[in-house]
Amino acid sequence: QKEVEQNSGPLSVPEGAIASLNCTYSDRGSQSFFWYRQYSGKSPELIMFIYSNGDKEDGRFTAQLNKASQYVSLLIRDSQPSDSATYLCAVNGRGSNYKLTFGKGTLLTVNP
């Protein structure tokens, strides 16, 4: 079982819709969770991080964490064509092994 699982997509949504990106992880002791956006040919850039159960909102982005279900999601409201990218979920390990493990990423396409 891969440590961090994401649906590779592509996920296609119309402009203005809500895009929902999902991620599950296997290490129950994971401490922190990150969403990175990666445009084609570019490096990953951090858009959200979350440490506690519940929702965290930042502009059009909402991260949701459910540690009991080992599930983290990213919602993008009012999706724009400029949001079209691969979204990488990353999970930080527990204890002294703060290794950031990435999923394969979900390719999101927002259609005008």
Next chain:
Amino acid sequence: EAGVVQSPRYKIIEKKQPVAFWCNPISGHNTLYWYLQNLGQGPELLIRYENEEAVDDSQLPKDRFSAERLKGVDSTLKIQPAELGDSAVYLCASSWGLVNEQFFGPGTRLTVL
């Protein structure tokens, strides 16, 4: 504030040749990471430095890969000899401490012919 700097941006070499990548982290960031990213995959950690000490190199193929971070600032990753399967993007990232967000450089795209 300047971001993470990497060079070269692109490198094409023939197999069995050596290659080196350089990274300068964000000023003040004591933790530096080297990742490998294959097409369609997420980044995979090769080595992590805390200051000048390599604290996690469990994923570094030590028969051909080496890294150093002299003086705890910039870092070099070397492959010798390169193999066809080493073709990938090599990303450098830095952070302040272990739990804070990591910032990535633009990467070096390596092609081994």
